[in-house]
Amino acid sequence: MSPVTPLKEVADIINEEGGEALRLCYQCGTCTAACPWNRVRDFIVRRIMHQGQLGVTDFEDEAIWLCATCNNCVKLCPRGVEIIDIMRALRRVVTELGVAKVPDSLRLTIKNISGVGNPLGEPEDKRAEWAQDLEVKLYTEGTEILYFPCCIPEYDPSVQKVARATATILKKAGVDFGILGNRANCCGESVRKAGDEGVFQRLAQNNISTLTELGARKIIVSSPHCYHTFKNEYPALGGNFEVAHFTQYLLEIMKQGRLTLSKEINSKVAYHDPCYLGRHNDIYDEPREVLTSIPGLELVELPDHGENSLCCGGGGGRIWMETKSGQRFSDIRIEQALKLEADVLAVACPYCMLNFDDSVLTMDKGDVIKVRDIAELVAEAL
Amino acid sequence: MGNEPRIGVYVCHCGSNIAGTVDTEAVTEFARSLEAVALARNYVFMCSEPGQEIIRNDIREAGLNRIVVAACSPTMHEITFRRVLEEAGINPYLIEIANIREHCSWVTEDRDLATEKAKALLGAAVRRVYYHQPLEARRVPFTPATLVVGGGIAGIQAALEIADAGDKVYLVEKEPSIGGHMIQLDKTFPTLDCSSCILTPKMTRVGSHPSIELLSYSQVEEVSGYIGNFKVKIRKKARYVDAEKCNGCGLCQEKCPIKTPSEFDAALGKRKAIYTPFAQAVPNTPVIDTGHCTYFLKGKCRLCEQVCEREAINFAQQDEIVDLEIGSIIMATGFGVFDPTPISRYGYGRLDNVITSLEFERLVSSSGPTGGEITLKDGAAPQSVAIVHCVGSRDKNYHEYCSRVCCMYALKYAHLIKEKLGAEVYNYYIDMRCFGKGYEEFYERISGEGTIFIRGKVGEVTDQAVSDEEKGKLVVVAEDTLLGVLTRVPVDMVILCVALEPPPDAEAVARLFNISRSADGFFLEKHPKLDPVATTTDGVFVVGCAQGPKDIPDTVAQASAAAARVLALISQGEVEIEAATAIVDERICSGCQLCIPICPYSAISFDEEKLVSRVNEALCKGCGACVGGCPSDAISLSHFTNEQIMAQMEGMLA
Incomplete structure (x- = not known):
């Protein structure tokens, strides 16, 4: 083994890119033990922290790109180190300084987002196609609610059902709402975590100015990632909007008596807490309350739930990167749900839906379990 | 001493503590320009013996009768400098301290602003000391009880x-x-x-x-x-047992039919409703726990009363209030000990055989509920034990500090487990802190006994087995940070070394x-x-x-x-107390008596003949509450007169 010399210059760059909290790490390894990657492969988070402290990070290592930003380690870290910020800083060093290669699939996706505002690279004017036959109006000033579905439910044919169910519910409840149509952009949450601060800033500014111009007050989102950005990141950039996740809003209108669920759904449903709804934003109860108010529905808890929820693997830009077979957290999650003999795995995040649908397909379990968004279940129970 | 104030000003460098930020020379020069300042000097350490000698010498040689020291906080050295004045033959209250360290040099890095602020603080002190009056410190008797x-x-x-x-x-x-x-x-x-x-x-x-x-x-x-003269009220809770009559025979405890978890045994064992916490209790007089005693709950039983030959049980006993005078x-x-339940990943309260360190102490004690046998919930002896350090300590989510004793008692546990059971012991530590006399040697000794040390904070204790050897075990998940690998160790018992924390009633x-x-x-x-x-x-x-x-x-x-x-x-x-006391100007006092309830020391009484308030100097602590509360401005506080305070403010703003 050749001796290693600490490189102060590299450590300084990592600090400048937002990794300053690194200095607090006392190398206890809690992060490693908390990280879901270690259920499927080695990922020594602590070592990455220490390499950063010494400035001896191996930027060529794929480890830089593994973190799914699930927040489990951050919640447990005894020194309060924002480990996600450190991972983001390392990625920014790669992206901005070009010291190594950004994984191909990620680079392509960010190029799409940068060019046409959505990760799928679909034309901007097709953004509202999902709503064509639903008579959903475009948002204008004075409309009560702005519904912001997220690029995946807008463009991805297999997830459009979520946006459609949501719009159906809102209409049924008589909610005065509108959408942005082709004026929307990706919220930028995952882009930022993937290390491309420049593209994030541009997306955020576009969205903020559009929303401000239209006088948007209350925004309902389907994706916890959009929720996180609107709630926790846009305010620092001048965008202050009232935002609610769809499950929160659903509960609100149900309590107001604007919506009643009458049809029975006789299913055993396991609810998967999305990282960005649960650990990142402490929303655990509302989705469960919505589910249990569906007549006939039996809610069961997965072994890792609530603040200990197992990540689907899709955060931090991972949704756009290939995860090897045998290393997908979503496979473990499906197994957990199958063990409980649940017929439905209920989700509240488009990324989770993509990953779990994939797992059900590759595991060939489509006949015993279905992945369904809470909005779909509620629409069915109307 | 002439009546005209002759003020000496001394600006301290405090090494570089003050001089590193404040231009002490400029401040000294500024002092020389102030009214009534006879001389001004600066020196590296005013509190040192040579520094003190400069002041004593100037008082004698230059006829100074007022002193200002611009240095650290008065809580640090006001007493030192008062003594200097006394030694040089002038009244110790004729000094004022300008705090240009804590209030100035330590709180900014801007040399120009710091120097300006030091001048303002010094100017205020000079104006104030001009109006200082000689005062006599008062001495009051010191109650010798503690x-x-x-x-x-x-x-x-x-x-x-x-x-x-x-x-x-x-x-x-x-x-x-x-x-x-x-x-x-x-x-x-x-x-x-x-x-x-x-x-x-x-x-x-x-x-x-x-x-x-x-x-x-x-x-x-x-x-x-206050010091030397505290008054304390103590509630002696009713024991319902007459300590004079009770001979501590223990028959009442034996016969009492009610069992409840023993606080002394960390709820691992039981005690009775009438009990002494443990055999060697001092005093050896039992108490009746009214929350569990059948008589107190339902009005009948009194079995303890029947068996007590000395008729010591007294259900009618009342709490007693004791008033004490204390010096x-x-x-x-x-x-208190940290409750690890909120760390859900450690499974305390959910998984059997995850216990706290205090519970283990009772388990391993020969006077404990198992007679010192280390056992699992089902009574079997553990063959492997994990000891988890820093549970609630060194953790921003709970307590940031190190609890200082856990590393050492964890080593002790390893020894006791090895000695009693020969079981496998794993110590999960972040840093071993063995700093006391004989501690490092103890660490070496325990290492030699074959305890396994894993450097890493435990992430999870789980009963979810992923292999056959994990089935029915508690699995401890942690990174071994020295190897850089995630470890899973199946054990029978997990001891959580819980933090020491302030007791719940500390506030x-x-x-x-x-x-x-x-x-x-x-x-x-x-x-x-x-x-x-x-x-x-x-x-x-x-x-x-x-x-x-x-x-x-x-x-x-x-x-x-x-x-x-x-x-x-x-x-x-006897004890010296502040010379500053409140004085009522009887010519102005209207006799409204508003000051009487304001005084926290009950030092003010009403003179029924003259119809004015009067301050008892022995009781007055000089807090000034009455001064602020008097609507007629009839009360003043020596050493904090209106004249002195106004002058101080003028000096500050000049």
Whole structure:
């Protein structure tokens, strides 16, 4: 083994890119033990922290790109180190300084987002196609609610059902709402975590100015990632909007008596807490309350739930990167749900839906379990 | 001494503490320009002997009669410089300190602004000292009795030291017996002395000492007064057992039909509704727990009364209020233990055989519920045990501080488990902190016994097996940070080394005794290095874990130190109190009596003949509350006169 010399210059760059909290790490390894990657492969988070402290990070290592930003380690870290910020800083060093290669699939996706505002690279004017036959109006000033579905439910044919169910519910409840149509952009949450601060800033500014111009007050989102950005990141950039996740809003209108669920759904449903709804934003109860108010529905808890929820693997830009077979957290999650003999795995995040649908397909379990968004279940129970 | 003020100004460099930020030469030059300043100098350390000599010499040679020292906080050296004035033959109250360190050089890096602020502070002090008047310090008698609050090892040690010197001690303990946490421990590190063998002789001495009055099962309810003259109200809770008649035979406990979890045994064992917490309790008089006693709950039973030949049971007993006059108070209220339930990943309360360190102490103690056998919930002996360090300590989510004793008792546990069972022991640590005398040697000894050390904080304790060998076990998940690999170790028992934390009532107790707490919640010492057992309230001392987590040797040393401080006060016989007192101008006083309820020391009374308020100088503490409260401006406070304060403000703004 050749001796290693600490490189102060590299450590300084990592600090400048937002990794300053690194200095607090006392190398206890809690992060490693908390990280879901270690259920499927080695990922020594602590070592990455220490390499950063010494400035001896191996930027060529794929480890830089593994973190799914699930927040489990951050919640447990005894020194309060924002480990996600450190991972983001390392990625920014790669992206901005070009010291190594950004994984191909990620680079392509960010190029799409940068060019046409959505990760799928679909034309901007097709953004509202999902709503064509639903008579959903475009948002204008004075409309009560702005519904912001997220690029995946807008463009991805297999997830459009979520946006459609949501719009159906809102209409049924008589909610005065509108959408942005082709004026929307990706919220930028995952882009930022993937290390491309420049593209994030541009997306955020576009969205903020559009929303401000239209006088948007209350925004309902389907994706916890959009929720996180609107709630926790846009305010620092001048965008202050009232935002609610769809499950929160659903509960609100149900309590107001604007919506009643009458049809029975006789299913055993396991609810998967999305990282960005649960650990990142402490929303655990509302989705469960919505589910249990569906007549006939039996809610069961997965072994890792609530603040200990197992990540689907899709955060931090991972949704756009290939995860090897045998290393997908979503496979473990499906197994957990199958063990409980649940017929439905209920989700509240488009990324989770993509990953779990994939797992059900590759595991060939489509006949015993279905992945369904809470909005779909509620629409069915109307 | 001429009547015209001749002020000497001394600007201290405090090494580079002040001079590094403040231009002391410019400040000195500024002082020379001020009215009534006869001379101004600066010097590297004014508090040093040569520095003091400069002032003494100038007072004698240059006929100075007022002094301003621009230096550190007056809490640091005002007394030093007052003494200098006295030695040079002028009244010690003719000095004013300008704090240009804590209020100036330490709080900015801007040299120009710091220098300007130092000038303003100095100018204020010069104007103020111009109006200072000579005052006489007052001395009041010092009550030679001491109150010790808390009967753990800290309180016991302090009480015995003072009582052995022949002075009266009142030892208050809220539990039915003294002994504290130490009496719950089995062995003590690093010598492995039996804890109760070394503690019970001291407890017995407390119980029989002619100079100690033990008030067990009692709590302090009110504290008033000040150093040398505290008044304390104590509630002696009813035991429902007459201590005079009871001979401690224990028959009542034997016959009582009610069983409830024993607090002393960390709820691992049971006690009766009438009980002494443990066999060697001092006093050995039982108490009736009215929350569980059938008679108190349902109005019948009285079995204990029937079996007591000495007729000591008295269901009609009432709480008793004891009023005491006290000279000084020693706070020895100890610690609480962290409840690990909120760390859901450790499974405490959910998984059998995940226990806390205090529970393990009772489990391994020969006086404990298993007679010292280390057993699992089902009674079997564990073949492997994981000891998890830093549970609730060194963790921003709970307590940021290190609890200081866990590494050492974890080593002790490893030894006891090896000795009794020969089981496999895994110690999960972040850093081994073995800093005391003989501690590192103990670490080496335990290492030699074959304990396995894994450097890493445990992430999870789970019963979800992923292999056959994990089935039916507790699996401890942690990174071995030295190997850089995730480890899963199946064990039978997990001991959580829980943090020492302030007791739940620490805030209320601090308020009752008017003492401060540090950010971690423990009681704050006056100075962490140079005055570690005093508090911010004169005459109130703090010892042991009430001040912060510490081991038995450190606790005993602090207790003895506080006792020495108390004995020094007692031997002086009287105590000097602030010269500043309130004075009522009888010509202005309208007799409205508004000041009387305002005074926290009950020092103001009403003169029925002259129809004016009058201040008792011996009781007045010079707090100034009445001065602010008087609607006619009839009360003034010496050393804080309107004239002095206005001059100070003018000087500041000049």
